[in-house]
Amino acid sequence: MVNHQTHKRIHEATMAHNPINEPLFTQSRHNSTWLSEKIVSFAQRRGDKLTHIQQKALIWFRTESIFNLGPADEHRKDEDVMGAYKTLFDRLFFFGSLRPHVKCVMQKPKGAEEHLMGRTDQDKSYQLKWSYPFHEKRMEACITLFRTKTKNRPERFKEYLATMLHEMIHAFLDIWGCRSEGCYNVWQRQGVKGHGHAWQDAALAIELAVADKSMLGIDLDLGRQKSLAVDIVYERRSVPEEEELRRWGMNQGEVDKIGKIVKDQHIITQVMGSR
Numbered sequence: 001m002v003n004h005q006t007h008k009r010i011h012e013a014t015m016a017h018n019p020i021n022e023p024l025f026t027q028s029r030h031n032s033t034w035l036s037e038k039i040v041s042f043a044q045r046r047g048d049k050l051t052h053i054q055q056k057a058l059i060w061f062r063t064e065s066i067f068n069l070g071p072a073d074e075h076r077k078d079e080d081v082m083g084a085y086k087t088l089f090d091r092l093f094f095f096g097s098l099r100p101h102v103k104c105v106m107q108k109p110k111g112a113e114e115h116l117m118g119r120t121d122q123d124k125s126y127q128l129k130w131s132y133p134f135h136e137k138r139m140e141a142c143i144t145l146f147r148t149k150t151k152n153r154p155e156r157f158k159e160y161l162a163t164m165l166h167e168m169i170h171a172f173l174d175i176w177g178c179r180s181e182g183c184y185n186v187w188q189r190q191g192v193k194g195h196g197h198a199w200q201d202a203a204l205a206i207e208l209a210v211a212d213k214s215m216l217g218i219d220l221d222l223g224r225q226k227s228l229a230v231d232i233v234y235e236r237r238s239v240p241e242e243e244e245l246r247r248w249g250m251n252q253g254e255v256d257k258i259g260k261i262v263k264d265q266h267i268i269t270q271v272m273g274s275r
């Protein structure tokens with residue numbers, strides 16, 4: 001592991017005015033809590049507070065028929081629709097920072113994958129970068145969406161979109177979050193691999209923004225509560241404080257209940273997520 005380097009921060013004004021194709025973040029150099037705070041802050045913007053990139057993305061969403069999820073557009077390939085939404089979400093919520101780093105593929109599930117909705121694989125060779133300091137390797141992540149059996153078009157896309165957003169948050173924290181041992185294994189891990197504070201805060205803000213009629217007006221379930229319950233049961237994470245649960249619209253009783261169901265049904269693989 002490398003020596004720890006100071007976490008990089010960027011002013012919000014700089015972030016808001018960064019041109020779409022200009023790199024903004026540095027791989028593995030940001031505090032995951034800070035990254036999450038920035039997602040939340042920008043996902044809460046509305047009206048004239050939206051950045052130029054967000055405003056343009058919204059106009060694109062309102063004027064392009066590729067974004068229609070109704071049955072009339074069944075002739076479109078699912079891949080094409082998801083590709084457009086991936087770019088839209090990247091511009092609205094991830095500062096356009098995922099575009100060259102994250103690809104998304106749709107696959108028929110094999111074997112145990114039948115129970116999985118999606119997952120994020122992070123380029124395993126990223127360590128090359130540390131072994132050969134002069135060999136700058138671009139960190140990449142691949143999101144796999146497993147094809148669902150859901151026939152109803154709007155329902156099918158709601159599943160895909162929720163899974164893709166869930167995974168995009170993982171990918172964002174994966175790529176830009178600090179990978180130094182202490183950060184990664186202790187608090188950082190709460191956001192990078194699991195569904196701790198960094199992931200939860202970001203997921204809630206994005207879910208609310210997507211549902212907001214002035215934004216996209218699509219109700220999506222990113223699996224926040226279920227993913228937390230799985231982390232508590234299977235990864236032996238401590239239960240967050242009541243106040244934090246309240247902030248996420250959850251409570252101890254419900255999390256326990258879902259935890260029991262998760263345990264009884266052994267549905268560890270039935271939840272979305274990179275594990």
Ligand SMILES: [Zn+2]
Nearest residue numbers: 004178180183
């Ligand atoms: Zn760090």
Ligand SMILES: [Zn+2]
Nearest residue numbers: 227272273274
């Ligand atoms: Zn997950």
